[in-house]
Amino acid sequence: MNEADWRAWAEQATTGLGLVDAQLCLTWLNPALAEALALGPRRAIGQPLAALLGEPAVAEQAARARDEQRTVQWRDLRLGEPDRRLDAALQPLGVDRLLLEVHVLAPALADHSPVSASLRGLAHEVKNPLAGLRGAAQLLQRRVGEAELKALAGMVIAEADRLAVLTDRLLYRAGLPLREVLNIHAVLERVVALLEAEPAPLAIRQDYDPSLPELRGDADRLQQLLLNLARNAREAGARTLTLRTRAEHGVRLGERVVRTALRLEVLDDGAGVPAALRDTLFEPLVSGRAEGTGLGLALAREIAHEHGGELRHAGLPGATLFTLWLPLEQG
Structure with a gap:
C-alpha cells in the first residue's frame, strides 16, 4: 500500500x-x-x-x-x-x-479476566498486520476482474474488520458482548465459508435442527469461538469436522437450570486432547503444541460464559467432541 x-x-x-x-x-x-x-x-x-x-x-x-x-x-x-x-x-x-x-x-478495563489480561499484550502486534492486510485486500479487490477473486478479497476485508473490532472489544472494553437477536445457523455458515476458503480445508458435515429459535448474543464472538475449535481440530490432524445443532430441555448451566438450551456439537476425527492436559484444558497458556499460545480454548470458554452458557469437552482420539451450551430463553 x-x-x-x-x-x-x-x-x-x-x-x-x-x-x-x-x-x-x-x-x-x-x-x-x-x-x-x-x-x-x-x-x-x-x-x-x-x-x-x-x-x-x-x-x-x-x-x-x-x-x-x-x-x-x-x-x-x-x-x-x-x-x-x-x-x-x-x-x-x-x-x-x-x-x-x-x-x-475504557474504565471497565479495571475488571480483568485472566484471558483478556493475557491477550492484551498481543494487541499492538495484531492491529498493524490487520491494517496492512485489509489495505492489500482492498487494492486487490479493485484490480482483479474475476468475480470469485473479488468475493475472496471481500471476505478478507470483512474478516480484518471483524477481528479489529473483536480485538478492541476484547482488550480495551473488558470483553462486553453485544446482545442482538441472531440465527446460530447463519453464524455456522459463515464459519464454514471461512474454513472452506483455507488451504487444505477440512471436510465439513452439517447436521442442523432447522426448528431452532433465534437466540440473543454476539455473532462475532460466537464465530470466533467456533473458529478456534475448528482450527484446533485441524492442528490435531483432523480431516473431518461435524457441526451439529439440537435443542435440549431442562439443562443445568452453572448454578441455574434453563428451560430450553442450544446444544452445538463440534466433533472431529483428530488426535484429540493429550491426557495430561484434560484437567487444565480451558486454562490460559495451556497448550499441547510447542508453538501453541494456549489461548484459543480459554477464550472460547470465556465467550461461552459471557453468553450465560458453557463449553465442555469429551471424547477420545479419533472422536473429539466439544459441546457449546447456550440458553435459548429470550429473557
Missing part, C-alpha cells in the same frame, strides 16, 4: 494513528488520535511525543525505538484526569520516521 492509500485508510480508522519525526515530534495524526489526545490537529502537530503522552520517560524510550529500530510500547498511561488512560506503541518506519498507535482504555 502506498502512502496516499495508507493515509486515506488511516483517516477513517478508529485506532489513533500518528507519524513522528526523528526529533520525536508529531508531524501528522488521524481524527481518532486527535480525539484520544483531546487536542485539535493544529495544537498537536509539532508537539513532542513525551508532552502528548503526558510522561517524561517516553522521550528516552522513544529515542531508543528510533536509534535501535525496534518497537516500544507503553501500558496504562494517564492523561490528565485519573480515569483517562491509554496504551501506546511506537514503531520505526525507517531512520527518520515512526508510527504512533494509541488505544484509549
Whole structure:
C-alpha cells in the first residue's frame, strides 16, 4: 500500500494513528488520535511525543525505538484526569520516521479476566498486520476482474474488520458482548465459508435442527469461538469436522437450570486432547503444541460464559467432541 492509500485508510480508522519525526515530534495524526489526545490537529502537530503522552520517560524510550529500530510500547498511561488512560506503541518506519498507535482504555478495563489480561499484550502486534492486510485486500479487490477473486478479497476485508473490532472489544472494553437477536445457523455458515476458503480445508458435515429459535448474543464472538475449535481440530490432524445443532430441555448451566438450551456439537476425527492436559484444558497458556499460545480454548470458554452458557469437552482420539451450551430463553 502506498502512502496516499495508507493515509486515506488511516483517516477513517478508529485506532489513533500518528507519524513522528526523528526529533520525536508529531508531524501528522488521524481524527481518532486527535480525539484520544483531546487536542485539535493544529495544537498537536509539532508537539513532542513525551508532552502528548503526558510522561517524561517516553522521550528516552522513544529515542531508543528510533536509534535501535525496534518497537516500544507503553501500558496504562494517564492523561490528565485519573480515569483517562491509554496504551501506546511506537514503531520505526525507517531512520527518520515512526508510527504512533494509541488505544484509549475504557474504565471497565479495571475488571480483568485472566484471558483478556493475557491477550492484551498481543494487541499492538495484531492491529498493524490487520491494517496492512485489509489495505492489500482492498487494492486487490479493485484490480482483479474475476468475480470469485473479488468475493475472496471481500471476505478478507470483512474478516480484518471483524477481528479489529473483536480485538478492541476484547482488550480495551473488558470483553462486553453485544446482545442482538441472531440465527446460530447463519453464524455456522459463515464459519464454514471461512474454513472452506483455507488451504487444505477440512471436510465439513452439517447436521442442523432447522426448528431452532433465534437466540440473543454476539455473532462475532460466537464465530470466533467456533473458529478456534475448528482450527484446533485441524492442528490435531483432523480431516473431518461435524457441526451439529439440537435443542435440549431442562439443562443445568452453572448454578441455574434453563428451560430450553442450544446444544452445538463440534466433533472431529483428530488426535484429540493429550491426557495430561484434560484437567487444565480451558486454562490460559495451556497448550499441547510447542508453538501453541494456549489461548484459543480459554477464550472460547470465556465467550461461552459471557453468553450465560458453557463449553465442555469429551471424547477420545479419533472422536473429539466439544459441546457449546447456550440458553435459548429470550429473557
